[in-house]
Amino acid sequence: MIPNLDWLRHAVCAGMDQRAFFATGRHARAQVFAAKRVCDACPVREQCREWAIESGERWGVWGGMSQDELRKKRRRFTSRAKAGTRPAPKKREPAKCGTRPGYQKHLREKTPVCGPCRQANTDADNRLRRTGTSKVLAP
Incomplete structure (x- = not known):
């Protein structure tokens, strides 16, 4: 124009x-x-x-x-x-148990950490040490 x-x-x-x-x-x-x-x-x-x-x-x-x-x-x-x-912000889903965000939610809310969340956090830490990222990489 x-x-x-x-x-x-x-x-x-x-x-x-x-x-x-x-x-x-x-x-x-x-x-x-x-x-x-x-x-x-x-x-x-x-x-x-x-x-x-x-x-x-x-x-x-x-x-x-x-x-x-x-x-x-x-x-x-x-x-x-x-x-x-500006688009409306997306609603965030609450963190699910068995994930690293779930583990962090337990810590933030000062609730006892469940076994699946503890395992997810351990797995993410190990991945971080091995690959440099805590993200799960697609095969």
């Missing part, structure tokens, strides 16, 4: 040298300040800013905002967008 960029024709910077909006060198801070002053008088400043945030523009001054300001806004924008699309 091609974005609608008709607003660019009305931008104050449309006829200017674009290098003025991409600060480099020793005088970068002064260049950013000068570019922001140009943006202050621009009638399409909001559209420019929104476009820079949504498109992920990483360099230059857009809509009167520096790279750092845009980065902060983008973080807020993306975190809000992700907040609405």
Whole structure:
């Protein structure tokens, strides 16, 4: 999908040298300040800013905002967008006896450790020593 960029024709910077909006060198801070002053008088400043945030523009001054300001806004924008699309967390099943998590549950809840849990923990420890992982590897 091609974005609608008709607003660019009305931008104050449309006829200017674009290098003025991409600060480099020793005088970068002064260049950013000068570019922001140009943006202050621009009638399409909001559209420019929104476009820079949504498109992920990483360099230059857009809509009167520096790279750092845009980065902060983008973080807020993306975190809000992700907040609405987060899936519901899966319910965890309780640890079953005869497994290492079952053994750990006994310890956590300070209940007597049953024989199958003790054996599962011993097996996991031995596997860890032999293979470097306590996970059961598929054959």
